[in-house]
Amino acid sequence: MQVFHIPINALQKEETRHGTYDFPLALYETCVQKNVLGFVHWHWHDELQFCYVTQGVVEFYLNQQIYTLSAGDGIFINSTFLHMVKDQGQTEGTYLCLDFAVKMLSSFSGSLIEQKYVRPYVGNPMLSCCVFPSALPHNKPILDGFLHLVSLLETKDFGYEIDVYTTLLSLWKMILAESKIRGIHKKSTPSVTNTRLITLLSYLDQHYAEQIELAHLATLVNLSTSECCRLFKKVMNCTIFDYLFQLKLKKSMELLMESDCSIGQIALDTGFGSSSYYIDRFHQTVGVTPNNYRTLHHNKVKDTKKNTPILA
Numbered sequence: 001m002q003v004f005h006i007p008i009n010a011l012q013k014e015e016t017r018h019g020t021y022d023f024p025l026a027l028y029e030t031c032v033q034k035n036v037l038g039f040v041h042w043h044w045h046d047e048l049q050f051c052y053v054t055q056g057v058v059e060f061y062l063n064q065q066i067y068t069l070s071a072g073d074g075i076f077i078n079s080t081f082l083h084m085v086k087d088q089g090q091t092e093g094t095y096l097c098l099d100f101a102v103k104m105l106s107s108f109s110g111s112l113i114e115q116k117y118v119r120p121y122v123g124n125p126m127l128s129c130c131v132f133p134s135a136l137p138h139n140k141p142i143l144d145g146f147l148h149l150v151s152l153l154e155t156k157d158f159g160y161e162i163d164v165y166t167t168l169l170s171l172w173k174m175i176l177a178e179s180k181i182r183g184i185h186k187k188s189t190p191s192v193t194n195t196r197l198i199t200l201l202s203y204l205d206q207h208y209a210e211q212i213e214l215a216h217l218a219t220l221v222n223l224s225t226s227e228c229c230r231l232f233k234k235v236m237n238c239t240i241f242d243y244l245f246q247l248k249l250k251k252s253m254e255l256l257m258e259s260d261c262s263i264g265q266i267a268l269d270t271g272f273g274s275s276s277y278y279i280d281r282f283h284q285t286v287g288v289t290p291n292n293y294r295t296l297h298h299n300k301v302k303d304t305k306k307n308t309p310i311l312a
Helices: 111-120 135-157 160-181 192-207 216-218 225-236 241-259 263-269 273-288 291-304
Strands: 025-033 041-042 046-056 057-062 066-068 074-075 085-089 096-101 129-132
Touching: 025 225, 041 241, 046 057, 046 066, 046 135, 057 074, 057 129, 066 074, 066 129, 096 135, 111 160, 111 291, 129 135, 129 160, 135 160, 135 192, 192 216, 192 241, 216 225, 225 241, 241 263, 241 273, 241 291, 263 273, 263 291
Parallel strands: none
Antiparallel strands: 025 096, 041 085, 046 074, 046 096, 057 066, 057 085, 074 129
């Protein structure tokens, strides 16, 4: 199933329900350019995630770094860590994404498996992510394991849930083994940087349409204005006000897709002010006018409803 838009709440947490309560796991395909903004916006989730690039070159922004993956490469992203995804140089970067709840690994609450192999690692800042380049031969088992999971979820033969569960456990064991090779210890301490970023992003999400004062943002995270700007730029790879513009644009796109509000009303509601300024900035960034974007989206929805998702 192609993902066009990820619902995110005020804390930048993804609100998608992955799978079902009794089998909380789901597989998605994402062509980055087809996302609403042309990239996957900053977000985090409670679920664990494994991504596998199938086409082009995809950039994963996480933990103050950019991880560049080509077709055949994979990356594990831990629970609660902010990340963003972009296509590198219009390569039609596409990846498969497996999201699964932590409880899929635990056997049962309080089990030895949970205490020894799950709790110490989930959300651990020392294991925010783990990259698996296909060029390194020792990564082949984990990449093949992921592709086997994909095959199981596509064919859904009798007992596939059992095979998915056992393969997922094997995949998790290999990720932990890789983390031990890289010298990651079982020490879980809160990430101050991640916490500060979530605080800033939450505030921006709730007040994006208002006049944002840099000094106030800095006080929210107990930093000077210069340190606040430096931290944001280092981790997010853009300035606070560049991010604010992207956020306003994203909010306006959501209104274009989900409401019948006029362009003038959307401009006001998202903090752009005048409709002429909003239309100019929208056209410069997206390549079409807001009205054209709304029409294109409605046509895309009609076409999507005609097609059966390739992955479920």
